[in-house]
Amino acid sequence: MMREFKRKARVLLIDDNSDHLRGIKELVTLESSFDVVGATTSANLGINLAKKYRPDLILMDINMPEKDGLQAIQEIEKLDLGCRIIALSGYDDSDLIFRAMKIGAKGYILKTMASAQLIYAMDEVASGKVYLPSALSSRFFEYFQDSYKEENAISEEENLLTYLTGREEEVLELLTQGNNYKAIAGKLFISETTVKTHVNNIFQKLQVNDRTQAVLYALNNGFANRKRAKLTA
Numbered sequence: 001m002m003r004e005f006k007r008k009a010r011v012l013l014i015d016d017n018s019d020h021l022r023g024i025k026e027l028v029t030l031e032s033s034f035d036v037v038g039a040t041t042s043a044n045l046g047i048n049l050a051k052k053y054r055p056d057l058i059l060m061d062i063n064m065p066e067k068d069g070l071q072a073i074q075e076i077e078k079l080d081l082g083c084r085i086i087a088l089s090g091y092d093d094s095d096l097i098f099r100a101m102k103i104g105a106k107g108y109i110l111k112t113m114a115s116a117q118l119i120y121a122m123d124e125v126a127s128g129k130v131y132l133p134s135a136l137s138s139r140f141f142e143y144f145q146d147s148y149k150e151e152n153a154i155s156e157e158e159n160l161l162t163y164l165t166g167r168e169e170e171v172l173e174l175l176t177q178g179n180n181y182k183a184i185a186g187k188l189f190i191s192e193t194t195v196k197t198h199v200n201n202i203f204q205k206l207q208v209n210d211r212t213q214a215v216l217y218a219l220n221n222g223f224a225n226r227k228r229a230k231l232t233a
Contacts, residue, residue, distance in 0.1 A: 009126050012053060013039040014046035014072070015061040015088060020111065024059065024118070032119045034126075043067035047075055054081050057126050059109075062089040062100060070099060077104040084125050092136055107131035159221055163205040171198040176215050176223065 011034040015021040018041055025039045034057065038049040043064050050058060058076065062069035073085055086107035087100040097108050107125045109118055113133060124131040164172065167188075174184045181199070185192045199211065208214045218224075 008033055008035040009057060010035045010037045010053065010055040011057040011059065011122065012037055012046065012049055012055040012083075013059050014041075014043060014064075014069070015059070016041045016043075016064040016066070017061070020061075027115050027118070028122070031115065032122060034122060043069065043072040047072055047079075050076050050081055050083055051079060055083055057122060058083050058085045059088055059122075060085050060105070062087050062096060063091070070103060073100065073105055074103050084128075086121060086125050086131070097132070097136060101130075101132075108136060109133070110136075160206045161218065161221055161223055164202065168198050168202050168205070171195060172202055172214065172218055172223065175199070175202075175211055176218055 011028060013021055013024055013028070013036060015024065021039055021041060025036055028034050028036055037053040037055050038046075040046050040049060043066055046058075046060070060069045060073055064072075069087060069089075073087070076083060076085065084106045085104060086109055087097075087105040088109055088111055089096060089100075090111045092110055100108055107121050107130060109121050109131075110133070117133065121131040121133075161169075170188060171184055174187060179187070181192050181195045185195045188195070199214075202214055203209065206214055206217050208217055
């Protein structure tokens with residue numbers, strides 16, 4: 001019975017520093033199970049090699065003079081070759097890490113990190129995982145959360161909560177606390193029919209279709225902070 005042959009994962013190396021490139025190639029060849037199918041100091045040549053060999057993994061230097069690694073990652077991602085890319089950099093800059101991961105990199109490694117860590121990162125990313133060293137991961141997620149908040153922040157003019165009346169705000173606050181219509185009616189000393197009227201008005205003003213969407217809109221757009229500000233004003 002013939003033994004099934006398992007192909008070694010193929011890696012392409014792109015780094016404008018020829019000494020560093022040579023060192024990585026030697027390391028990967030001697031210490032890993034990867035097959036180096038190409039190594040180049042040129043981002044443009046690297047893109048052509050990616051199209052030619054369709055490697056499983058690419059180690060991409062971010063800081064290159066001819067074309068930076070971020071541009072190269074974007075171009076390779078658009079080709080849809082199925083390559084997984086690890087960004088290589090000499091900088092532990094949070095913005096750079098975020099931008100690299102946002103455009104498609106599946107890992108980020110500092111050039112100063114230990115050889116064993118690079119091989120481990122390659123194994124992780126090649127197996128379908130995402131890799132960030134622990135020293136960088138917390139900073140990346142903090143930056144990601146801050147960037148997400150900035151991108152999704154709604155200005156006061158755009159915030160539909162500003163259109164609610166005082167009574168509608170009271171009803172919405174009770175909805176966010178999980179109260180049903182009957183409970184809201186009891187707490188505000190109004191009828192359930194009146195509660196339903198207020199809720200329908202809230203739906204229209206917030207441009208939502210149900211109470212779950214209304215509550216989510218309120219929570220995502222600073223409703224609690226607006227209430228606190230009014231109470232302390």
